Amino acid sequence: MNRNPLIPFALIAFLGIGLMFLFSFVGLDNADEMANPGEKKEAVASTPEDLYKQSCLSCHGDQLQGVVGPALANIGSQYDVAHIEDVIVNGQGSGMPGGLVNAEQAKALAEWLAEKK
16 A cells, blocks of 8 residues: 555644634634733722722731731721821831722722721
């Protein structure tokens, strides 16, 4: 039997081209994420409590008791809304980063935290 030696190479080439197209289509679905790798997609938080859970809970604890960051259970008796909002937006020292939430969310979160007395 005389077999054609080019057939295996043609099959490998066809398979390679098919995989290239498949990976291209998969990449199209992730184009935004690949173009902007540092940006996080924000989930929409409907209440200040949800915002707190989404952005603050890991450092300030689930009961505002403080973990890595300070306790916020009575932060409203220490600071006014404007100061709390300033800290949320701009950060404070090396432990509290600024910009974790946008300005509108920061205002709502500051008002909610100011009620904690």
